[in-house]
Amino acid sequence: MALTLVIKHxxxxxxxxxxxxxKNGHIFDFEIDRDGDLWICTSNGLFRxxxxxxxxxxxxxxxxxxxGNIFGIFFDSTGRGWICGEKGLCLWDAExxxxxxxxxxxxxxxxxxxxxxxxxxxxxxxxxxxxxxxxESDIEIKNFGTLTTPVxxxxxxMDMLIDKEGWMWLITTSGLYRWDGNKVFYSYNFNDGLLSQxxxxxxxxxxDDGRLWLCSSQGLVTVDIDNVTERQRPYRxxxxxxxxxxxxxxxxxxxxxxxxxxxxLDNGGEVNLAVKVSGFSYSHPGDEVFQYKLDNxxxxxxVEGQHTILCTDLKLAGLASxxxxxxxxxxxxxxxxxxxxxxxxxxxxxxxEFKRLVSEPESEKYTLSALAAKCGFSSRASFFRYFxxxxxxxxxxxxxxxxxxxxxxxxIVGKM
Numbered sequence: 001m002a003l004t005l006v007i008k009h010x011x012x013x014x015x016x017x018x019x020x021x022x023k024n025g026h027i028f029d030f031e032i033d034r035d036g037d038l039w040i041c042t043s044n045g046l047f048r049x050x051x052x053x054x055x056x057x058x059x060x061x062x063x064x065x066x067x068g069n070i071f072g073i074f075f076d077s078t079g080r081g082w083i084c085g086e087k088g089l090c091l092w093d094a095e096x097x098x099x100x101x102x103x104x105x106x107x108x109x110x111x112x113x114x115x116x117x118x119x120x121x122x123x124x125x126x127x128x129x130x131x132x133x134x135x136e137s138d139i140e141i142k143n144f145g146t147l148t149t150p151v152x153x154x155x156x157x158m159d160m161l162i163d164k165e166g167w168m169w170l171i172t173t174s175g176l177y178r179w180d181g182n183k184v185f186y187s188y189n190f191n192d193g194l195l196s197q198x199x200x201x202x203x204x205x206x207x208d209d210g211r212l213w214l215c216s217s218q219g220l221v222t223v224d225i226d227n228v229t230e231r232q233r234p235y236r237x238x239x240x241x242x243x244x245x246x247x248x249x250x251x252x253x254x255x256x257x258x259x260x261x262x263x264x265l266d267n268g269g270e271v272n273l274a275v276k277v278s279g280f281s282y283s284h285p286g287d288e289v290f291q292y293k294l295d296n297x298x299x300x301x302x303v304e305g306q307h308t309i310l311c312t313d314l315k316l317a318g319l320a321s322x323x324x325x326x327x328x329x330x331x332x333x334x335x336x337x338x339x340x341x342x343x344x345x346x347x348x349x350x351x352x353e354f355k356r357l358v359s360e361p362e363s364e365k366y367t368l369s370a371l372a373a374k375c376g377f378s379s380r381a382s383f384f385r386y387f388x389x390x391x392x393x394x395x396x397x398x399x400x401x402x403x404x405x406x407x408x409x410x411x412i413v414g415k416m
Contacts (some may be wrong), residue, residue, distance in 0.1 A: 006281040020044070029072040033094070034079050046083060046099075060080070064101030065090055074117040076125060078139060084114040108134055108144060115201070118162045120181070126168065132158040150185040151291055153177070159201040163225045164210035171199045171214055178228075194221065237290070241276040246374035274373055275309045347386045350375040358399060368395050 003158040026043040033039065034047070038049040045059035060067045068086030072164045072199055075081050088111045093100050104110065107327030112130040119125055119139075127135040132153065137144035149170070156172035163169060170177040175197050190193060196218035203215040212223035239261060249263065256262045263273075292309050320330045334342045353375045357363055363371065372383035372395075387395050 013328070021047075026069070028069065031073050031075060033081065033092075035094075039073050039081070041072055041083075043069050046070050046073070058099055062144050063099045064100075065099060071113065071115075072117075074119075076117075076124065076139060077118050082114075084110050084117070086113055087111060089114060105141065105144070108137070108141070115158075117316075118160055118168075120162055121166045124181075126160065128158055128160055132156060149177075149179060150183060151177075151187070157201045159199075159204050161204055161206055163206065163212065165225060169212060169214075169223075171201065171204050173198055173201065175199075176214070196221075197221070220324050222390060238278050239275055240278050243274045273309075275308055277309060344386075346376075348390060350377060351387055351390050354383075354395070355398070359402060368399075 005111065021042050021044040028043070028385055029041060030039040031039050036051040040047040040049065040079040045057060046065055048056040048058070050056070058065050065083070066085030066087040066089070070083060070085050072084040073081050073092075074084070075092075077404060079094035081094070083092060084088040089109060091100050091103065094100075109127060109129050114127050114129040115132070116128040117125060123139045125137045125139060126147065127137075129135060134147040134149070135144065136147045153170060156174055158173075159171040161169045161171065166180075168179045168181060170179060176194065176199060178186045178188070189197060194216070198217040199221075200215045200217075205212065205213050210225050211226070212221075214221040214223065239250075239253060241248075242263070244252075245261075252263050254262045275292075280291065290307075290309070320326055323330070331342060332341060334345055338345060340348075354371055357366075357371055357374065366374070369380045369383075372380060377383035377384075377386070384395060387398070390396060393401070
């Protein structure tokens with residue numbers, strides 16, 4: 001018995017000449033507009049397959065289409081199409097049925113790739129663009145500007161969906177977040193039933209029933225919006241230890257409210273504050289996420305997978321005011337007379353203090369990270385980077401080179 005396999009090109013409706021795009025190119029996205037026409041975004045331009053069988057091909061030579069790949073298209077409630085190209089945006093005017101360019105205002109998003117566009121129920125357009133920054137505009141493109149989340153997400157690869165209640169779901173490579181667009185911001189993790197904190201920035205969608213479908217590193221995640229409840233009580237957080245410049249200062253902490261504390265410091269110079277926190281959420285410590293904000297800060301900072309918050313307050317402006325001069329004048333003096341900048345000068349002193357501390361017998365009680373914090377470094381990574389730049393060897397190699405006995409080396413190096 002002979003078996004014959006016949007393969008028909010799924011887009012054979014297109015005339016000869018288009019085949020190279022669909023056989024050898026890349027198809028990034030496809031959408032259907034309100035007229036029922038199918039739009040296909042490719043590496044070789046934009047295709048429109050009309051309901052009556054007519055086909056139209058757009059490229060940068062015969063239209064206002066941007067140069068390069070066309071990654072996606074989004075149709076807003078007016079029927080206007082937002083075409084996301086590698087080099088910027090282009091619009092489809094549903095009334096004139098033409099691609100139009102150069103109509104966006106000067107301070108709008110230009111010459112950059114837009115990754116995702118969504119429209120809220122009240123007619124706001126939301127854009128994720130250029131290293132996952134966010135932008136918003138009204139439907140008339142008259143009022144627009146940058147959109148900032150309560151918790152910085154600048155370094156996260158991100159996608160976005162709008163649920164049927166109007167909340168934004170920010171889907172990132174290191175977490176899942178829900179935001180009302182104002183001040184209410186939720187972070188979801190293993191405590192909420194997720195098997196993974198890693199979500200992919202493509203493939204997320206919402207079905208006709210309003211259910212979210214998200215692609216994670218551990219499989220497909222579905223979110224039924226009807227069963228998502230607001231958290232009436234946040235996880236309880238406690239401070240278990242605090243030190244200022246390496247000196248125990250836990251007794252100086254005063255609780256001023258739920259999860260808020262105050263500490264009054266008499267130190268008029270450098271302040272290195274280290275606070276240890278514990279979240280009673282019954283999850284693995286490495287999976288917990290904390291947010292903190294000092295009283296003079298405008299935004300919240302995030303600590304992920306660790307329970308120590310390090311705050312360093314040593315600024316050129318503060319030192320300049322103490323010596324009754326300006327920051328530029330003080331910076332000029334460091335560069336002109338000491339051949340170094342202010343921060344390298346300070347860090348060199350910190351490294352010398354580390355070398356002094358590690359040579360003392362009581363240093364065996366501390367890890368390298370603890371000694372670095374006592375010397376004023378805000379993070380282990382910055383300590384290692386500056387130490388190797390100044391000494392040409394790592395801190396661990398330095399400990400071995402100064403002739404410590406094996407027991408002291410093990411205690412200092414082994415606890416990193």
